[in-house]
Amino acid sequence: MTRAFTPKMVTANDLLEGDVIYLTADNKWSRLLSDAHVFTVETEANAALELAVGQQDRLVGAYLVDASADKDGNPTSLHFREEFRSRGPSNYPHGKQAEV
Amino acid sequence: MYIYNDFDEKFVRERTRQFRGQVEKRLDGYLTEDEFKPLRLMNGLYLQLHAYMLRVAIPYGTLDSTKMRKLADIADKWDKGYGHFTTRQNIQYNWPKLKDVPDILDALANVGMHAIQTSGNCIRNVTADHFAGAAADEIEDxxxxxxxxxxxxxxxxxxxxxxxxxxxxxxxxxxxxxxxxxxxxxxxxxxxxxxxxxxxxxxxxxxxxxxxxxxxxxxxxxxxxxxxxxxxxxxxxxxxxxxxxxxxxxxxxxxxxxxxxxxxxxxxxxxxxxxxxxxxxxxxxxxxxxxxxEPPQFNNVQTAAFDKALEENPALCSFVETNVAEHKNPAYGIVTISLKPVGGTPGDATSEQMRTVADLAEKFSHDEVRISHEQNIVLPHVRKADIAEIYQVLKEAGLATANIGLISDIIACPGMDYCALATARSIPIAQEISTRFNELKLEHEIGELKIKISGCINACGHHHVGHIGILGLDKAGIENYQITLGGDATETMALGERAGPGFSAEELVPALERLIDTYLNVRESSQEIFLDAYRRLGAEPFLTALYPEAEKDAA
The missing domain is CATH 3.30.413.10 (Sulfite Reductase Hemoprotein, domain 1)
Incomplete structure (x- = not known):
């Protein structure tokens, strides 16, 4: 029996700024989680990650993260760490929550 | 203050020059991240949750006004106008851009500072007593x-x-x-x-x-x-x-x-x-x-005016009681400036605050500043006669919190607000504790109490040696906080004992309130601090306070 696949997003940090970035449906990178593409097929998620890992000249540390998408495809992260990454720190209005 | 000789100067400049070349090669695609990572870590540059982080060494926590002003300038020019002082007496900048880091290192080198060996498997920045050269009990600096x-x-x-x-x-x-x-x-x-x-x-x-x-x-x-x-x-x-x-x-x-x-x-x-x-x-x-x-030339000025000011100004008196320690010269005091304002982030100082400290050090403390492992700033050589004036300046700069050694003088690591390794947040917990106990107006009544918070088992927040230690973990996708009791960071070091199951962020502060209430009820006198009461009575009454339901179930 195969385990059910939890849908995934591809995320990384931008090489220059260090900021969190997400892979979009058209293979671009966005600073907004809301732009992230949610992969529902495991082989597609893995292929997208491989593509991301190859883009050493613009990002650092790409990985797959559990996500869900509503009927319109709007993504949500499933873990609090990813929620924090998508916003910024809680002690100051710095990072994405203020700048993007 | 140690001054770089030609050898130090040349070495630091050479390393900065090399790092500039390495960053260029990384940006131009000649170095992969796997190749670049060990090189950036050798120069104190981490990649954290939201951004790069640069950890700058402050050898044995000693600074002068020139160095402190440079740290402030760097915060303004290349970061977000503040810096975070750490439990290893270093300073961390949370938002530098990769391309700017070589310029930051150049700026540091201009004042005899660097970020070398603040990371990696090497001998890290050597730390020392933050009261060095000033403490009354010292054998030698x-x-x-x-x-x-x-x-x-x-x-x-x-x-x-x-x-x-x-x-x-x-x-x-x-x-x-x-x-x-x-x-x-x-x-x-x-x-x-x-x-x-x-x-x-x-x-x-x-x-x-x-x-x-x-x-x-x-x-x-x-x-x-x-x-x-x-x-x-x-x-x-x-x-x-x-x-x-x-x-x-x-x-x-x-x-x-x-x-x-x-x-x-x-x-x-x-x-x-x-x-x-x-x-x-x-x-x-x-x-x-x-x-x-060399110790500065101390001049033994009269302290009569200081004694009078203490009588007349209760706020100053309270500040002196907690934030001024005994100096080896009786006409002097060691002033600790708290970086733990009510509801603030432990260890953070704005560039303006850094400049205020630099000015005070230059004018009143023989140009010496220290960073303590407890994430506060120390003016080591202050004439008692000047303390009232210093207090006034600190107050205007939001730096006069009178809480050194008390429940809100919390050590906290950056936790999951910044750190890529963290399993939970630390800073909001510290903020809540200090806000709540300030509301209760119990802090001075409770007396000496060391709370130390880490956001993962790596223990940068020293939770094992807190009188009350708090460890943030990820329990099935929810932040969860374990409490340890009875730790001690001093010459009588003891590791805290884990109290029992962890608490959610919402349950934690009420649990601490029950714990403190119990301490206030069971202590022999106001002289018996929490740690001593714990040592005398053992864990039992404190566990009952933390887990009243478990006690009821057992009964």
Missing amino acids: PRPTAELLRQWSTDHPEFQFLPRKFKIAVSGAPNDRAVTKAHDIGIRMVRDDKGEAGYEIIVGGGLGRTPMVGKVIREFLPRAELLPYLEAILQVYNLRGRRDNKYKARIKILVHETGLDEIRDAVEKAYEFIKPEFSHPSDELVNGIARYF
Whole structure:
């Protein structure tokens, strides 16, 4: 029996700024989680990650993260760490929550 | 203050130049991240949750106004107008851009500072008692020794690829304010029965996932023998320390698994072999450096006006009670500036605050500033006659919180608000605790109480040695906080005992309130601090306070 696949997003940090970035449906990178593409097929998620890992000249540390998408495809992260990454720190209005 | 010689200057400039080239190569695609990462870490540059983080070394926590102003300028020019002071007496910038880091390192080099060996498996920035050179109980200023160790360990060719990181702390006084027993090597200045000053060498202490209290490997090491003896310890560790498992690679594991006696024998053997290679006795080297740390010319001004001001100004009186420590000169005091305002982020200072401190140090503290491992700032040599004026300036700068050693003087690591390794947040917990106990107006009534918070088992927030320790974990996708009780960071070091199941973020502060209520009820008098009450009574009444339901179930 195969385990059910939890849908995934591809995320990384931008090489220059260090900021969190997400892979979009058209293979671009966005600073907004809301732009992230949610992969529902495991082989597609893995292929997208491989593509991301190859883009050493613009990002650092790409990985797959559990996500869900509503009927319109709007993504949500499933873990609090990813929620924090998508916003910024809680002690100051710095990072994405203020700048993007 | 130590001043770079030509050798230091050239070395730091050369490393900065090299790093500039490495960053260019990374940006131009000639270096992969795998190739670049060890190079950036050698220069203190991490990649954290939201951004890069640059950790700048503040050797033995000592700064002057020029250096402090430069730290402020860097915060303004290349960061977000603030810096975070850490439990290893360093400063971290949370938002630098990769392309700017070489410029930041150049700016640091202009004032004799750098970020070298603040990361990686090498000997890290050497820390020391933040009251060094000022404390009334001091045998000797530990900083010349710490500076000698900085020179010895910087770019030491044999010790750049140790099994794991290696931390050294030096204390010059019997009251240990440098947490020496939780370091890979702790050095305590002691006297033998003839009154001769030397070092007690402690080895194999550490916090992290396997906390251990350091053990005395040499009770009295003559000052002349320091460097070859430490080199012998490092050599034994470098050869025998485990490299098969990152989590068992620290010297504490080697000492624990091998046994102290066998390690001591191995060190003594290595020492005999190494000794002839050291042409200069270490005491001569320390004495040569000591001229940079000459105590200032103290002038014994009258303190009558100060005594009168204390009587007339209760707020000043409260500040002095908590934030001013005894100086070796009775006309002086050591002023600790709290970086723990009510509801604030422990250890953070804005660039404006840094400049205020620099101005005060220049005017009132013989141009000396210290950073404490408890994430506060110290003006070490202040005339009592000037304290009222200093207090006024601090108040206007939002730096006059009178809480040193109290429940809101919390150590907290950056936690999951910044750190890529964290399993939960620390800062909001510290903020909530300080806000709540400020509302209750109980802080001064509670008295000395050390709360230390880490956002993961690596224990940067020293939770194991907090009177109350808090460890943030990820429990099935929810932040969860474990409490330890009875820890002690001083010369009587003890590791806290885990109280029981963890608490959610919402349950935590009410649980602490119950704990503190119980302490206030059971203590013998207001003189008996929380830790003493815990030691006298044991865990039981405190566990009942934390877990009232469990008690009911058992009944």
